[in-house]
Amino acid sequence: MERKASEMGMNRTGIKTSPVESAKEIDGAEKRGATSIGDALAIARVRQEFAREVEGLGSVPPPTPKGMVKAAVDMLKGGRATVFIDKLGQRAGFERTGVRLYEAALSKLDVFGTWEGGPTRVELEKIRLDELAHFALVVRTIEKLGGDATALTPAAELQANLSEGVPRMLVDPRVNLLQSLEGLLTAELVDNASWELLIELARELGHAEIAEEFQRALDAEQEHLALVRGWISTGTMLEARVGEEAAGAPA
Amino acid sequence: MGLDLLKEKGVPLDRQKFTWKDLTRRMISKLDDDAFTRVRVILMNGIEAESVRFSHACARMNLDLREPLALIRRVEHFQQTLVNWLNPGNQSPIETTLGYEQTAIEVTASVALHEPDPYLAQTYRFGMLEDFDHLYRYSALYDRLTGKDPNYIVQSYTDIIPGRPTVLEHRHPLDDVRRPYASRTADPITKLNALTIVSAENQVHTYYMNIGPQFTDPVARMLYAEIAAIEEQHVTQYEALCDPSETWLEKWLLHEANEVYNYYSCLQSETNPVLKEVWQRFVDYELGHLHYVKELFQRVEGRDAAEVLPRELPEPIGFHEHRAFVRQVLSNEEHLSAKGTDFVMRAEEAERTVLYREQLNADGSPSDIASAGYIWRPGTELSVEAKREGVVSEGRIQ
Numbered sequence: 001m002e003r004k005a006s007e008m009g010m011n012r013t014g015i016k017t018s019p020v021e022s023a024k025e026i027d028g029a030e031k032r033g034a035t036s037i038g039d040a041l042a043i044a045r046v047r048q049e050f051a052r053e054v055e056g057l058g059s060v061p062p063p064t065p066k067g068m069v070k071a072a073v074d075m076l077k078g079g080r081a082t083v084f085i086d087k088l089g090q091r092a093g094f095e096r097t098g099v100r101l102y103e104a105a106l107s108k109l110d111v112f113g114t115w116e117g118g119p120t121r122v123e124l125e126k127i128r129l130d131e132l133a134h135f136a137l138v139v140r141t142i143e144k145l146g147g148d149a150t151a152l153t154p155a156a157e158l159q160a161n162l163s164e165g166v167p168r169m170l171v172d173p174r175v176n177l178l179q180s181l182e183g184l185l186t187a188e189l190v191d192n193a194s195w196e197l198l199i200e201l202a203r204e205l206g207h208a209e210i211a212e213e214f215q216r217a218l219d220a221e222q223e224h225l226a227l228v229r230g231w232i233s234t235g236t237m238l239e240a241r242v243g244e245e246a247a248g249a250p251a
Numbered sequence: 252m253g254l255d256l257l258k259e260k261g262v263p264l265d266r267q268k269f270t271w272k273d274l275t276r277r278m279i280s281k282l283d284d285d286a287f288t289r290v291r292v293i294l295m296n297g298i299e300a301e302s303v304r305f306s307h308a309c310a311r312m313n314l315d316l317r318e319p320l321a322l323i324r325r326v327e328h329f330q331q332t333l334v335n336w337l338n339p340g341n342q343s344p345i346e347t348t349l350g351y352e353q354t355a356i357e358v359t360a361s362v363a364l365h366e367p368d369p370y371l372a373q374t375y376r377f378g379m380l381e382d383f384d385h386l387y388r389y390s391a392l393y394d395r396l397t398g399k400d401p402n403y404i405v406q407s408y409t410d411i412i413p414g415r416p417t418v419l420e421h422r423h424p425l426d427d428v429r430r431p432y433a434s435r436t437a438d439p440i441t442k443l444n445a446l447t448i449v450s451a452e453n454q455v456h457t458y459y460m461n462i463g464p465q466f467t468d469p470v471a472r473m474l475y476a477e478i479a480a481i482e483e484q485h486v487t488q489y490e491a492l493c494d495p496s497e498t499w500l501e502k503w504l505l506h507e508a509n510e511v512y513n514y515y516s517c518l519q520s521e522t523n524p525v526l527k528e529v530w531q532r533f534v535d536y537e538l539g540h541l542h543y544v545k546e547l548f549q550r551v552e553g554r555d556a557a558e559v560l561p562r563e564l565p566e567p568i569g570f571h572e573h574r575a576f577v578r579q580v581l582s583n584e585e586h587l588s589a590k591g592t593d594f595v596m597r598a599e600e601a602e603r604t605v606l607y608r609e610q611l612n613a614d615g616s617p618s619d620i621a622s623a624g625y626i627w628r629p630g631t632e633l634s635v636e637a638k639r640e641g642v643v644s645e646g647r648i649q
Binding site for chain 2: 025039041172
């Protein structure tokens with residue numbers, strides 16, 4: 001299937017598409033100027049004003065009775081159990097989304113095929129299962145701590161909003177497999193950094209056992225990241241080649 | 252040679268069919284399609300939205316028309332779906348907004364130029380200058396919120412400069428009501444023009460009311476709230492142009508004729524072959540609706556449809572840039588305001604409008620805040636700053 005990401009065509013978004021009209025447009029903007037004085041700082045000031053006045057995104061749900069004991073112990077140690085629950089909720093949400101991302105990538109693989117050094121079906125399915133296992137691991141941890149693993153925590157909401165463009169692009173039928181991998185790269189980079197932080201936090205709060213389990217998840221995430229990077233690299237290099245050398249380049 | 256509206260029968264209603272895939276499989280390219288292709292898509296969604304809105308209102312007040320209205324309305328709903336879903340998923344709400352304002356400017360300019368009634372032509376020029384300013388305010392927001400160039404969307408066809416400043420557009424409701432054309436003496440194109448523009452503006456109002464709260468930036472939220480208010484004023488202004496003494500069936504007939512006219516206009520200028528096929532198909536569907544309603548009108552009212560409809564379609568809407576015309580109107584009419592149904596110089600505004608505006612702007616003007624000192628430049632205003640900072644060396648500003 002022929003659908004290279006970088007085909008040349010009639011892209012009309014640039015200024016040089018219509019030299020005559022754009023010259024008039026630039027001239028008009030210069031001559032007419034602005035109607036109010038100032039610059040982009042006017043927007044910044046309103047942002048500050050609102051940020052001082054409004055509430056945050058929401059809260060972390062209270063722990064179950066079993067969790068209350070745990071939370072009380074943490075409080076005695078000078079920690080805030082809610083931070084850990086918030087971050088665990090974030091991981092649970094992101095890993096769950098991760099499963100869906102790999103499902104979307106698998107559809108692309110079926111349509112566009114792969115390339116030498118590109119992802120195989122087995123690899124993508126393996127990572128999908130890893131993400132699912134990580135989701136299960138985090139859920140189990142939250143429950144062990146007496147939290148509600150089904151709740152949407154503020155950190156989970158924040159991360160989902162930050163990365164909402166990733167699933168959006170991955171499921172776009174016009175986006176090919178190589179382009180889809182850019183979304184996986186974004187997700188894996190965040191995943192790696194987030195697991196690192198979570199492990200650090202678990203240790204800080206005295207959850208050594210949890211930290212150890214999470215370390216194994218991070219090991220898997222590091223492998224995912226290396227794989228995705230490699231696939232993007234081989235695919236992009238292949239697409240940039242010309243002639244026979246480029247045979248099998250990503251479609 | 253235009254279409255003979257009274258003779259052409261189009262595709263009969265029972266042969267107008269859709270599937271979910273048929274409704275959703277086509278879309279335009281944000282990168283490669285011509286900006287006027289997006290303009291046509293946006294306009295036709297507005298036209299179909301109006302047909303559905305009108306049909307529901309009519310059904311609520313006319314027991315005998317409910318069934319025929321339901322039959323045609325279902326098809327119009329699907330036509331609207333197919334048309335609106337031509338917008339691609341990678342076109343963000345604010346990018347679609349820029350497209351809406353470009354549509355409002357260029358289509359209203361074309362209508363103003365073709366309108367034979369001087370009062371209505373003046374009304375269109377008046378509203379056009381206000382939408383022209385909205386494009387500038389949203390462009391500044393787009394640049395400053397996302398770091399992207401609004402010219403991606405307008406493709407150099409439309410100027411990104413202030414029009415009649417939005418801060419001054421707020422008027423007392425009684426200064427937004429206009430005088431209607433007289434249905435018995437008005438030129439048919441006058442009736443179609445009024446319907447076209449009120450459809451487009453009503454769509455914009457609905458869209459801003461829906462997407463405004465989806466923004467996280469406080470200035471964006473305020474700007475959408477502010478401009479949605481002007482779109483409400485515009486709907487009030489333009490719907491007042493239509494003669495309220497027209498019967499429901501007469502209005503329905505005009506709606507169908509206007510849909511034929513608008514799709515036909517799109518067909519004449521479309522450059523994307525996939526869309527050309529859509530416009531042709533819907534010209535034929537609308538002729539089917541028109542024929543159906545024409546028979547109903549003649550049977551129920553005992554009047555000849557030729558009293559209401561033009562025999563041939565008027566000159567199509569001009570889907571092209573109107574830079575020179577818009578600049579001329581800006582230079583001559585920027586300082587106009589409205590008092591009652593008349594257009595007046597700003598110094599002659601009604602006190603009620605002055606007080607109304609002062610109250611709304613009492614906490615500041617979102618449109619002024621968003622565009623403070625903003626001058627559009629290719630590659631965004633940051634390209635100027637980047638140039639000024641000089642060439643980077645080892646990743647640092649020199």
